[in-house]
Amino acid sequence: MDGTAVRTRAGALPREPGVYQFLDDDGTVLYVGKAVELRDRVRSYADPRSARIRRMVERAASVDFAVTDTETQALLLEANLIKRHQPRYNVRLKDDKSYPLVQLTDHEFPRIEVTRDPNDSATVYGPYTDKGRVDVVVKALRETYGVRGCSDHKFSGRSRPCLDYDIGLCTAPCTGEIGESDYLADVESVTRFFEGETGVLADPLRRAMEEAADEENFERAANLRDRLEAVEAFHGGASAAVSGPSGGERTVDVLGVAVEGDRATVARLRSERGQLVDRERHVMDAPDADEAVASVLSAFVPQYYAERELPDxxxxxxxPDGTEVTDWLEREGVAVRIPGAGREATLVDLALKNARRSVGMRDEARDLRDALRGSFPDLGAVERIEGFDVSHAQGKAVVGSDVTFVGGSPEKADYRRKRLEDVNDDYANMYDLVHWRATRAVEGRDGEQARDDRPDPDLLLVDGGRGQLDAAREALADAGWDVPAVGLAKREERVVTPDGEQRWPSDAAHLHLLQRVRDEAHRFAVQYHQHVRDEVKTVLDDVPGVGPETRQRLLRRFGSVENVRSASHDDLTSVPGVGEKTAETLRKRL
Known part of the structure; x- marks a missing residue:
């Protein structure tokens, strides 16, 4: 896949947490990752930042995904998918946004450590999403069981215990203060805690808290109470978010069905020993029946499990329709349940969410690309669109807007606005605005000093007709930025291209996409123009002694003209460039 293909695929993904997989032509999983927002995360692979990931993307032929309800679910599902598929390009159980793990080393006297890069020979627990809680729990374990946390260099060759022994964090096996068998028994208690036996740590903490309260040492009791809460939440909070059914079955499959027209999607989630470990989707021809979902299930279940191991x-x-399918499953020892509430119902809802994500997604960007291919034969996927508009009042307070849409939705973090020279010429203003953007794109900067991390758009849209488009294209040519550009005139909603005008049906989805971009660029420009006109030009610029630099200092210091108006005399004179006379003038004029 190239960058264009990645952006195209990302545009069809939801803005929800989940897990994504890059696969090659044979369907082999090359890479598994998690995301707080699938669309943005996958889109970032269009411009890989490392050679390893670049090679992975080049080998990939497709991207698959699964949505989850929480980031924690995504984290654990990612970990389980990596264990199952062993993707070549997942070098660790994390990506560039790593999560903490806890490791117990395989030394003669094991060391406990919070790490993001565990030793291959260590026993590793996690990953965890709350590092603060992990640190609290590990410290509590060390205070309770005295497991060492020091480096090998610090541990070896000691003649007396270190400070950790003095403050109760270690039992000092380095100097023989505890025997090997007793130390390993304490390590075993720590292991039992991480394997889910919360009482191993919670019980001694509770006893210590009660003793401190009895002794009226309330500060220590409160500290122990906070630790106890962190310990009791350590397993409970995480497992509630990611666990599968808890009815004792070893393997459980969860199915969700979504039907639209003559197409049905069945999403299957797999749970093993209470943990979600896999998911997949299957597309089927939907039956023409009133009970579509039941009919799909009746067809899917026997076909899918005919040559596969049945779950518990x-x-x-x-x-499913009829009783044949459920009778067969029950004869084979499979428990069939239609949950109405609780954890199992949540899992069914999650499967339904994954199924629904695959149907009914109208591809406006694809339709737009097809509609513009006559004017731009080399046009690829139109995933990223930037819209430009200019707003002013008879050549005063001239401003420009640059908004970005990705996958049909506004990407507000990539919005930009620009104060332009006061010229009552719409074409010249559009030239200046587009040239400003194009120059920074070519130079790789956004502003005078900051790097511009925004990728180039697939299409540039200007608010206006032939004149604005010609001005924009001239600016692009002068800056040397090769981006296709079109205009959209408001009066008749005509799409203007370099070779003519396009009159698309008023209900065309791709026209609606351009209208959304155009309208947002107009709104953003007008909003900034009003701010410039009302807050800056007509008030502070009319105050004698307040030039452009002083005006900027005042607005940076107080945030708005209203705050300047309410500032005290001393506050005003604290701004560089504002003396006693200017401060007094400001107070009188405002």
Whole structure:
């Protein structure tokens, strides 16, 4: 895949947490990652920042995904998918946004450590999403069981215990203060805690808290209470977010069905020993029946499991048509449940969410590309669109807007605005605005000193007709920025291209996409123009002694003209460039 293909695929992904997989032509999983927002995360692979990931993207032929309800679910599902598929390009159980793990080393006297880069030979627990809680728990374990946390260099060759022994964090096996068997028994208690036995740590903490309270040492009791809360939440909070059914079955499959027209998608989640470990989707021809979901289930279940191992339990959104399928499953020892509430119902909802994400997604960007291919034969996927508009009042307070849409949705972090020279010429103003953007794109900067991390748009849209488009294209040519550009005139909603005008149906989805971009660029420009006109030009610029630099200092210092108006005399004179006389003038004029 190239950058264009990645952006195209990313545009079809939801803005939800989940897990994504890059696959090659044979369907082999090359890379598994998690995301707080799938669309933005996958889109970042269009411009890989490392050679390893660049090679992975070049080998990839497709991108698959699964949505989750929380980032924690995504984290654990990612970990389990990596264990299952062993993707070549996942070098660790994390990506560039790593999560902490806890490791117990394989030394004669094991060391406990919070790390993001565990030793290959260590016993590793996690990953965890709350590092602060992990640190609290590890410290509490060390205070309770005295497991060392020091480096090998610090541990070896000691003649007396270190400070950790004096403050109760270590039992000092380095100097023989504790025997090997007793120390390993304490390590075993720590292991039992990380394997889920919360009471190993919670019980001694609770006893210590009660003793401190009895002794009226309330500060220590409160500290122990906080630790106890962190310990009791350590397993409970995480498992509630990611666990599968808890009915004792080893393997449980969860199915969700979404039907639209003659197409149905079945999403299958897999849970093993209470943990979600896998998911997949299957597309089927939907039957022409009133009970579409039930009919799809009746067709899918026997076809899918005919040559596969049956799970211990099957969770469904509703019962399949007839009784043949459920009778067969029950004869094979599979428990079939249609949960109405609780954790199992949540899993069915999650499967339904994954199924629905695959149907009914109208590809406006694809339609737009096809509609513009006559004017731009080499036009690829139109995933990223930047819209430009200019606003002014008879050549005063001239401003320009640059808004960005990705996958049909506004990307407000990439919005920019620009104060332009006061010229009552719409074409010249559009030239200046587009030339400003194009120059910074070519030079790789956004502002005078900051780097511009925005990728080039696939299409540039200007608010206006032939004159504005010609001015924009001239600016692009002068700056040397090769980006296709079109205009959209408001009066008749005509799309203006370099070779003519396009009159698309008023209900065309791709026209609606351009209208959304155009309208947002107009709104953003007008909003900034009003701010410039009302807050800056007509007030502070009319105050004698306040030039452009002093005006900027005042606005940076107080945030708005209203705050300047309410500032005291001393506050005003604290601004560089504002003396006693200017401060007094400001107070009188405002």
């Amino acid at each position: 339990a099957l969770l469904l959104p509703e019962r």
